Amino acid sequence: MMMNNVQAVNDALMYEMGKDPSVMVIGEDVGTEGGVFRATTGLQQKFGKERVVDTPLSENGIVGCAVGLALNGMKPVAEIQFSGFVPAAYDQLMSHASRMRQRTMGRFHVPLVLRMPFGGGVRALEHHSESDETIYTQIPGLKVIAPSSPTDLKGLLISSIRDPDPVIFLEHIKLYRAFREDVPEGEFTVPIGKAKIALPGKDLTIIAWGAMVHVSLEAAKQLNDLGIRAEVIDLRTLKPLDKETMLGSVKKTGRAVIVEEAHRISGFGSDLSAIIAERAMLSLKAPIIRVSGYDIRFPLYKLEDEYLPSPQRVIVAAKEVMNF
Amino acid sequence: MIDDKYLFRLEKGETFHILDQDGTANSLDPDLPQDMLLKMYRMMVQVRSFDEKALKLQRAGRMGTYPPLSGQEAVQIGSAFALEKGDWMVPSYREAGAMMVKGVPMKLQYMMWMGNDRGNRIPDEVNCLPISIPVGSQMLHAAGIAWAARIKKQNLAVICYFGDGATSRGDFHEGLNFASVFIVPAVYVCSNNGFAISTPVTQQTHAETLAQKAIAYGMRGYRMDGMDVLASYVMAKDALERAKKGDGPTLIEALCYRFGPHTTSDNPDLYRQKEEVQKIIKETDPVARFRNYLVKKDLWDDPKEKALREEIDGLVDAAAKEAEQAPPPKFEDLVHNVFASTPEYLEDELNYFKKVSGGSPP
Numbered sequence: 232m233m234m235n236n237v238q239a240v241n242d243a244l245m246y247e248m249g250k251d252p253s254v255m256v257i258g259e260d261v262g263t264e265g266g267v268f269r270a271t272t273g274l275q276q277k278f279g280k281e282r283v284v285d286t287p288l289s290e291n292g293i294v295g296c297a298v299g300l301a302l303n304g305m306k307p308v309a310e311i312q313f314s315g316f317v318p319a320a321y322d323q324l325m326s327h328a329s330r331m332r333q334r335t336m337g338r339f340h341v342p343l344v345l346r347m348p349f350g351g352g353v354r355a356l357e358h359h360s361e362s363d364e365t366i367y368t369q370i371p372g373l374k375v376i377a378p379s380s381p382t383d384l385k386g387l388l389i390s391s392i393r394d395p396d397p398v399i400f401l402e403h404i405k406l407y408r409a410f411r412e413d414v415p416e417g418e419f420t421v422p423i424g425k426a427k428i429a430l431p432g433k434d435l436t437i438i439a440w441g442a443m444v445h446v447s448l449e450a451a452k453q454l455n456d457l458g459i460r461a462e463v464i465d466l467r468t469l470k471p472l473d474k475e476t477m478l479g480s481v482k483k484t485g486r487a488v489i490v491e492e493a494h495r496i497s498g499f500g501s502d503l504s505a506i507i508a509e510r511a512m513l514s515l516k517a518p519i520i521r522v523s524g525y526d527i528r529f530p531l532y533k534l535e536d537e538y539l540p541s542p543q544r545v546i547v548a549a550k551e552v553m554n555f
Numbered sequence: 556m557i558d559d560k561y562l563f564r565l566e567k568g569e570t571f572h573i574l575d576q577d578g579t580a581n582s583l584d585p586d587l588p589q590d591m592l593l594k595m596y597r598m599m600v601q602v603r604s605f606d607e608k609a610l611k612l613q614r615a616g617r618m619g620t621y622p623p624l625s626g627q628e629a630v631q632i633g634s635a636f637a638l639e640k641g642d643w644m645v646p647s648y649r650e651a652g653a654m655m656v657k658g659v660p661m662k663l664q665y666m667m668w669m670g671n672d673r674g675n676r677i678p679d680e681v682n683c684l685p686i687s688i689p690v691g692s693q694m695l696h697a698a699g700i701a702w703a704a705r706i707k708k709q710n711l712a713v714i715c716y717f718g719d720g721a722t723s724r725g726d727f728h729e730g731l732n733f734a735s736v737f738i739v740p741a742v743y744v745c746s747n748n749g750f751a752i753s754t755p756v757t758q759q760t761h762a763e764t765l766a767q768k769a770i771a772y773g774m775r776g777y778r779m780d781g782m783d784v785l786a787s788y789v790m791a792k793d794a795l796e797r798a799k800k801g802d803g804p805t806l807i808e809a810l811c812y813r814f815g816p817h818t819t820s821d822n823p824d825l826y827r828q829k830e831e832v833q834k835i836i837k838e839t840d841p842v843a844r845f846r847n848y849l850v851k852k853d854l855w856d857d858p859k860e861k862a863l864r865e866e867i868d869g870l871v872d873a874a875a876k877e878a879e880q881a882p883p884p885k886f887e888d889l890v891h892n893v894f895a896s897t898p899e900y901l902e903d904e905l906n907y908f909k910k911v912s913g914g915s916p917p
Contacts, residue, residue, distance in 0.1 A: 255706075281706055287736055292695060292729035299699015302684070303643070304707065319725075326689045327696065333892045335685055336676040336884060340895065372893050395895040424898060471898030 233411045236402060239381035240270040240346070243388035244308065246417065248278050251306065254392055257284045258293060258310030267312050268348060268407055294320035294345065298328050301341040306392060314349035314401065315358035321366070328397045329372030343397045344388070349377075350442050350492050351539055352405035354532040360404070361529060362441075362493040367399040368470045368502070374423060375469040377401040379444035382414045383467055386421025394423060403441040426473035428480070432462035435486035435552055438477055438503060440466040443490040443540060450545035459553055469499055477503065478511050485516035486552040490540050495523040517555035520548040565767050570810065571779040573786045576838060578847025585789050589854060595636055595784060596849055599628045599842045600863055602652035604871045605661055606815075609651075609668065612875060613819040618669050622649045623815035626782075629841035630746045630809040631716070632656055633787025637795055638714060643704075644683040645697040645715040647690070649746070649813075653716060657683045661871065665878035672884050682711075690751075691721030694730025694743065701739035701804070712740040712798040714791065720751025722768065723759045731806060735772040740798035742791060743806045746781060748813040753826035769806035781809030782841040785848075812839060886912075 234242060248254045256271055256278075262285040265272030275283035286293050290311055297307040311317050317324075324345070332340040351360030367375045376391060376398060378384040384402065391398040429444055430451050439447040444465045451461040462480050466473065481487045487507050489500040500521040507519055522540045530538050573583045587595075606625045612618035624631070627649065635656035638644065644657045651664050658681040667674025667685070675685040687693035697715030704711050721727050722745065734741045745765055749756055762768065769776025775794070779786045787809065794805035812835050816823045823832070849855035890905045891897050 284737075287729075287732055289725075289729045289732070291725060292733050295692065295695025295726065295729065296699035296702060296733050299696040299701070300703045301699070302696060303700040303703035303709075305703045322689060322692055322726075323695065326692055327687075332894070333889060334672070334675050336673060336888065337892045338675075338677050338679070339684070374894075471900055474900070 232414055232416050234381050234414050235408050235411045236381050236384050237268055237270050237407045239385040239414055240388060240402065241272060241274070242414065243385045243392075244271065244274055245277065247389050247392045248274065248282065251392070253304060254306045254308060255282050255284065255300065256308050256310065257286050257297060257300075259288055259312055260285060261310050266310055270346075270402075271310065290316050290320040291323055294323040294328065297343050297345070298323060298331070298341055301343045302331070302339055306342050308344045308346060308392060311345060311347040313359045313361075314347040314363055315361040317347060317363065324367070324373065324397075325370055329370045332396065333372060340395055341397050342395045344391045344400055345397070346400045346402060348404040348407065349401045350403045350405060351529055351535050352442060354535070355404070357531060360535065362491070362524065364401060364469055365493060365497060365499050368499055372397065374398045374471065375401065376423065376467065377403070377440040377469055378467055379403065379406060379441055379465050381412050383421050383427075383465075385414050386419050387423065387467065390420045390423050393420075398423075401441065405442045406445070409445070421467070424468045424471040424473055426464055426466045426468070426476040428462060428476065429465040430461070430463040432460035432484070434460045434484055435488060435549055436462050436464060436477070436480040436484045437488045437490060437545065437549070438464045438466065439490040440469060441492065443492055446540055446542055447490050447545055450542040450549065453542060453546055454549055459549060461549060472506075474506060474510070478507065481507050481511045482514040485514050487515070487519045488522060488545065488548045488552060489519065490522045490545055492524050492539060494526050495521065496526050498523055517552040520552055522548045565770055567764065567767065568778065571777055571786050571790055572783055573789065574783045574844055574848055576844050576847070578844065578849070578851045580785065580848060583789065585785060587785075587788070591636070592849060592854060595632060595788075596845055596855070597863060597867070598632050598652070598656055599784065599845060601867045601871070602628050602632065602655060603842055604864070604867045605651060605655070605664075605874075608871045608875055609665070610815070610819065612665075617879060618665070620818050620820055621668050622818045623813070624649045624651055626812045626814035626836070626841070627746050627748060628652050629784040629787050629845070630744065630781040630811050633784040634714060634744055634791035637788050637792035639711070641682065641709070641711040642795065643697070643700050643711065643713040645693045645700065645713060646684065646686050647693065647717050647721070648686040648688050649718065650686065650716050654683055657681060659683055661874035662877045662881070665875055666881050669878055670883075671878070671881060672889060673881065674878075691717050691724040691726040691730070693717065694721065694726050695733065697741050697743070698730050698734040698737070698739055701734065701741040701798075702737050705737070705739050710799060712742060712795045714742045714744060714795070716744050716746060718751060719745060719747040719749070719756045719759055719765060720754070721745070722765050731769070731772045731774065731804070734804040735774045738801065738803040740801075741804040742794040742798055743804060744791065745806065745808045746811055747808050748811050750813065750817070750826070752817040752821060764808060766806060766808040772806075774804050774806060776806045776808070778808045778810065781811030782839045782844060784841060784845050
């Protein structure tokens with residue numbers, strides 16, 4: 232069925248809630264309104280107010296209660312309206328959700344999915360365009376997912392709900408309604424921890440996730456016109472990372488460009504760069520280059536395009552590694 | 556000036572109380588069966604002994620930092636005795652007594668304070684979370700567990716413990732608010748021992764009581780004498796029953812006193828006068844108060860006391876010894892418990908660990 236990313240979220244939740252009565256959707260305005268992006272439209276009508284719950288306005292309350300719900304046998308899928316509001320809930324993620332299984336040596340675990348729109352590019356307000364994935368990848372015990380297409384989103388969201396551990400599910404705000412594609416109906420999963428080759432190539436490897444996959448694909452298209460065949464890797468899952476696919480590609484091409492929206496210092500790209508340096512050093516024909524956001528707060532929207540990595544910036548980096 | 560008729564007012568309730576320090580019970584005495592009274596007393600003595608032993612172990616370098624609870628036995632043991640087997644307990648870090656009643660063995664608790672990760676591995680049949688160190692953050696878990704219980708129509712309630720300091724945190728507000736909005740079966744017990752480390756409760760809040768905060772959440776709030784184990788039992792029992800009937804959560808402020816330091820790293824002489832503390836202990840000790848009650852009822856005497864103390868001290872010593880001898884988990888057990896199934900990057904880290912450390916500790 233043709234659907235965009237918002238519809239893919241809805242489809243995955245409809246399917247999994249129909250299948251598993253312990254799945255709940257909680258969050259601000261997720262019920263009557265169907266969420267600020269309408270990703271949960273129709274769920275409350277179908278599954279009732281007990282399972283699709285409009286909560287008080289408190290991110291920390293939502294995550295903390297979701298931990299409790301999960302500890303007593305429910306599978307909460309909690310929505311945070313924008314990833315820029317998660318800092319208030321950081322304590323619950325860091326201090327409890329992520330560590331419950333390990334600190335109790337397996338006695339308790341927290342099957343919680345925390346969905347949130349992230350990233351910029353839609354002329355949003357302050358605090359509505361953040362890319363905070365490194366905050367989550369740095370916390371032991373969390374899985375972190377950032378799909379770039381409706382098919383992957385549906386398959387990964389269902390896998391995340393079925394996962395017995397807490398999952399941070401990052402949905403790129405600019406991709407919500409950017410395009411539609413044919414998504415498998417009904418039962419469909421994509422495994423957590425598997426990257427995919429979004430575009431095969433032989434000259435250099437571009438590694439990206441979320442909206443940056445599409446920026447990278449556009450860059451690859453233009454590079455192709457210049458005779459440079461870029462391979463684009465869509466990580467899909469940031470943690471646990473599919474090192475094999477990434478390293479396999481870099482060993483083949485000998486060149487790596489990492490594209491991320493987040494701030495540069497200690498961004499996830501730094502980690503990827505370190506892994507490539509540690510594991511594929513002898514294959515490299517050029518230094519690894521990171522194309523990223525800057526170490527400034529995300530600008531108000533008149534300058535957001537200056538902040539965000541563009542196909543042009545990726546092309547500059549690609550030429551640099553090609554001409555090294 | 557706006558007329559006072561527009562002003563919202565609160566009417567303060569009385570402090571709930573049954574036992575005087577000399578053991579005299581008022582008309583609210585629940586007349587509990589003898590064997591239950593004796594079990595409660597036995598547990599109070601055991602918790603006091605556990606606590607004193609913990610301090611000694613820490614001072615001797617045989618245990619890490621420990622937060623003593625002496626003085627708070629009545630709040631914990633009375634309310635925990637009101638629980639049924641299926642009920643959940645969500646403790647703070649100063650709840651060794653309540654946890655013991657709930658079924659978390661002394662040995663496990665000592666192990667945790669001795670730095671052994673296996674100490675947090677609560678037994679399967681016990682619905683009790685491990686302690687929560689970030690103050691008040693557990694209040695939301697109690698709301699969530701109770702919320703799930705309501706959805707699943709489980710006939711149970713959740714008891715959540717925290718201190719006066721927690722009432723300043725957002726989690727207190729969020730926990731009570733969510734619990735009340737979703738009408739969940741939870742009982743929130745605030746052990747107001749007067750101090751958050753060194754900061755007196757008068758500096759946590761300008762409100763006259765902590766109990767009155769319940770009013771803002773549309774829930775019941777009570778204040779009780781936290782040195783009175785019978786008051787604690789009766790009040791918790793009542794709140795748990797109402798919670799299970801679907802009447803929603805309750806906030807109980809238990810007025811108590813921490814006889815010792817906040818933790819073994821704290822020096823209470825910096826913020827409390829020794830003489831004042833001694834006077835409070837003499838006048839309010841909850842263990843002595845309950846013993847006086849039992850003596851008045853002819854259920855207790857000095858020979859029984861002596862025999863019990865000897866027996867309990869033996870059990871506590873044995874628990875401490877067993878805890879010291881209990882091996883910690885293997886390093887790989889930590890790695891393998893981060894997720895249900897261990898991702899490759901953690902296996903890589905484990906392989907590295909084995910290479911550089913010559914394998915797991917014995």
